[in-house]
Amino acid sequence: MKTHILVTGSNGQLGSEIRQVADRQHANGEKNHTRFYCTDRATLDITDAVAVETFCRDNAINIIINCAAYTAVDTAESEPTTADAINHIGAKNLATAARKQNISLVHISTDYVFSGHGCRPYRPSDDTAPTNVYGTSKLAGEKAILDECPDNSVIIRTAWVYSSFGKNFVKTMLTLAEKHAQLRVVADQVGSPTYAADLAEAIMKILPQLNHRGVKTYHYSNAGVCSWYDFAVSIFELSGTPCDVSPITTEDYPTPASRPPYSVMHTADFQADFEIRIPHWRESLKHCLAALNNNG
Template sequence: MNKVLVTGSKGQVGSELNELASLYPYDFFFTDRDSLDITDEQSIRDFIDLHNIDIIINCAAYTAVDKAESQKDMADAINHKAVKSLAQISKEKNIKLIHISTDYVFSGQNYKPYIETDFTAPNSVYGSSKLDAEKALQKINPKNSIIIRTSWVYSSFGANFVKTMLRLGSEKDELGVIFDQVGTPTYARDLAKTILEILPNVQNENVDIYHYSNEGVLSWYDFAKEIMKMAKRDCKINPIETKDYPTPANRPHYSLLNKSKIKQKFNIEIPFWKDSLDACLKVLGERK
């Protein structure tokens, strides 16, 4: 039975992988920063040797996008240098590596959904650290390894936009939510399931990149409206512009990802964003 190391197991995707693990024929080792410091290469090597790891699913990341602007070294250590170490070890030991990246590697100024080969130009420290990881992984080039870029991740686990809206929707009569940033949410459970489904078929000589989010297109404003509607929150959502809600880090205005490649390569279907939101709200006990 293949032995799978999952890093960042208490994050959104890692937690969903943990929920689904019993349905798949793998021996999983779920770690977080308390049980495995991925910024310490020797610690990774010792863990992998001890448990004879065959596959790594790297869900660990520094995701505090705004804090990253002032904590550049920490973001680089977790998002870039740790991935470089994972890639090097994977190459040496012939380990299959699945690494999760982000739409933030793009400038967000496109006019059609981004394909995997589109020009990258991050405009935040977080995005730059994730792109540096992609480049390091591709340069080291461990066999049978892939990068999956995703966007707007939410889950019943952890802190995210959906849970924030549910909380604020109960506390406030109205909210302002940005309408000029467009993309697609990703239910972390859908992404986790896809990773586990495609795992046996990931076989490639060179590191390959795929895009994954749910289907559809919307703004954060549209997303917030639908959350309130499905959860029956009596909270008015007002559209505001990005300039009316300044943040330390720049966000992409356009985050649509073209998923054709992953769908065709692995013959998968991707759920529509409303269906996935409905499923998540049911898990949270919020579907009214």
């Protein structure tokens, strides 16, 4: 039986990495077993419930990987309705279609559902308490999926995502270093960077293993812990980019939306349940920098 996989938000960082995985599968001769339907808002508006159900039914979708999200954290403070429509209502529509049509759903969520005031890695079962509109909208999406409860489905919370695709911290730092010999980067926000390519590979590996009732929540981020300052220093070190970085506090760099000061994720359940090794963030950063270099 051929597997039909719908990937929403396929032009984003994670969606683009999943398309790369799909291309490699096709190159390896696996195209006869899996077909990917990679969509963006122009081809499938997930805020339209009828459009979602129709698309899934017409294309005999077996699995949905929801990478679509409103991720402009600061802009979300002034556009809460738009953020909610995509991150909450869109997730609900996908979950409803998944339940009605017996489709597995992999939904990507965020560390921003937590307050960030913890002192140990956040477990999937820990209490949530978002402090900004983005986190609130993503948590509403999670709750909607849990309410719909499609079988063989997972919510994967991740953090500090970067890739050779799209806009992200790594590419921003490298671009800024071309114009500035010195940069100031926040040093009192701590977390674990996540290379989207690693997460994409992990998602593809767990799909055949989804065999449970309802929805389970997991955390995925690369191993190790750092601050944004540490991350920036490593980006310049590993890329051989000359740039002097100075640490500053969150108060020195005010933003419209508050950020969690602590975003370290507990990933042991994900690794144990699916027998997947998660690499250290510096190891993965090297791979991303190599990809950026190869892409010019």
